[in-house]
Amino acid sequence: MTSKRNGASADPVRTAITDDDGIDLSIIELLFFAYRDFTSDPDHILAGYGFGRAHHRVLHFVNRMPGLTVAELLDVLQITKQSLARVLKQLIDTGHVVQLQGPRDRRQRELYPTEKGRELALALARPQSRRIRAALEGAQPFERQGIESFLKAMVNPEWRTQIDNLPTNTRGKSHGDE
Numbered sequence: 001m002t003s004k005r006n007g008a009s010a011d012p013v014r015t016a017i018t019d020d021d022g023i024d025l026s027i028i029e030l031l032f033f034a035y036r037d038f039t040s041d042p043d044h045i046l047a048g049y050g051f052g053r054a055h056h057r058v059l060h061f062v063n064r065m066p067g068l069t070v071a072e073l074l075d076v077l078q079i080t081k082q083s084l085a086r087v088l089k090q091l092i093d094t095g096h097v098v099q100l101q102g103p104r105d106r107r108q109r110e111l112y113p114t115e116k117g118r119e120l121a122l123a124l125a126r127p128q129s130r131r132i133r134a135a136l137e138g139a140q141p142f143e144r145q146g147i148e149s150f151l152k153a154m155v156n157p158e159w160r161t162q163i164d165n166l167p168t169n170t171r172g173k174s175h176g177d178e
Contacts, residue, residue, distance in 0.1 A: 049120070054079065054083065058097070066112045070109045
């Protein structure tokens, strides 16, 4: 007896989903492929440390906002406390991040990169920055603004303020390997 749950007795659909189905497949696929390639270089570097993409995200935001609290990081990453605890422990144990008591509330834990953590964050960002620079080569400033507006609009409205709260002193100014 075959089970309907595993699809063994279901009839195959032999036609592809198309734009006629009311889905913007070309943008979806471009985002899939762009994300795959955008993350491939950092993934390769992270593998050498036994780290994954969650480590990358933690390192990125701790380096962008030194002193970020664990609670604030949980809000930014939208992951469980349990998932963050595992990743954070590894980054602390390997000397990439330090955790300090908050000066006003001793229960708060503030996160700071170490020099080692800063170097790794930069090593992960450099190939991504090169990829962005190459993609924007020859683009006009208004085109970059359009891309930034599009990407921000992809974020759920209630979370867009997180983007606005990022340090802006260098955002949009450079795409190099500085």
